[in-house]
Amino acid sequence: EQNGILHGKNIKMMPDKSINMTQYTPRKGREQWDLVPEEVKKVLRHEKVKDIPKNFMVKNNKKYDGFVNKLGDGTITEWSVSNNADNPALTAIHETGHLLDFKFINSDQRKKILDAIKSSEEYKVMKGRYDEIGPQSEEGKKLDNWLKDEELLARGYAQYISQKNGGELLAQLEKDAKLGVGRVFFSKSDEIKSLFDSTIQEVGL
Numbered sequence: 001e002q003n004g005i006l007h008g009k010n011i012k013m014m015p016d017k018s019i020n021m022t023q024y025t026p027r028k029g030r031e032q033w034d035l036v037p038e039e040v041k042k043v044l045r046h047e048k049v050k051d052i053p054k055n056f057m058v059k060n061n062k063k064y065d066g067f068v069n070k071l072g073d074g075t076i077t078e079w080s081v082s083n084n085a086d087n088p089a090l091t092a093i094h095e096t097g098h099l100l101d102f103k104f105i106n107s108d109q110r111k112k113i114l115d116a117i118k119s120s121e122e123y124k125v126m127k128g129r130y131d132e133i134g135p136q137s138e139e140g141k142k143l144d145n146w147l148k149d150e151e152l153l154a155r156g157y158a159q160y161i162s163q164k165n166g167g168e169l170l171a172q173l174e175k176d177a178k179l180g181v182g183r184v185f186f187s188k189s190d191e192i193k194s195l196f197d198s199t200i201q202e203v204g205l
Contacts, residue, residue: 035089097157
């Protein structure tokens with residue numbers, strides 16, 4: 001390990017030397033990484049999180065498209081996007097939303113963003129569906145996860161970044177939003193954008 005970056009067999013460095021990727025899918029990995037906006041990469045390179053190992057399309061994780069591993073004491077041990085992710089660039093933005101949540105924003109900023117998301121009709125439909133079916137079914141288990149505050153905020157961040165940048169990122173998000181009740185595109189987009197704009201400015205990003 002060097003400068004908080006994992007090194008090992010079948011791993012090669014990304015061009016900015018801050019993210020690892022697999023040698024098996026270099027073209028796809030680089031194409032997807034190029035879709036991630038600079039403002040997101042800026043978060044990943046920030047002093048607060050620079051020592052957290054970050055892997056992009058390295059791990060063959062069939063259970064998760066990506067994850068941020070947070071221990072009980074708040075320590076973050078890894079940021080990762082699986083090479084099985086349907087939309088790796090969008091997943092990278094979502095997982096960076098978790099870093100923003102865990103390491104940068106305060107409780108007041110977090111509450112304002114979540115209040116905006118929870119006031120959207122899409123959230124109310126999702127919550128209503130969960131209240132109707134409960135957590136026992138496969139759909140219910142997914143909704144139980146998607147309704148968690150940290151997941152709502154990360155998805156809000158992914159929507160915010162995708163709408164700002166448009167193009168393929170926004171197309172991916174809109175496609176993803178059609179896959180099920182929990183994969184929503186929050187209608188309070190102007191309010192959510194304004195809150196993320198001000199929050200990111202306040203935390204110095």
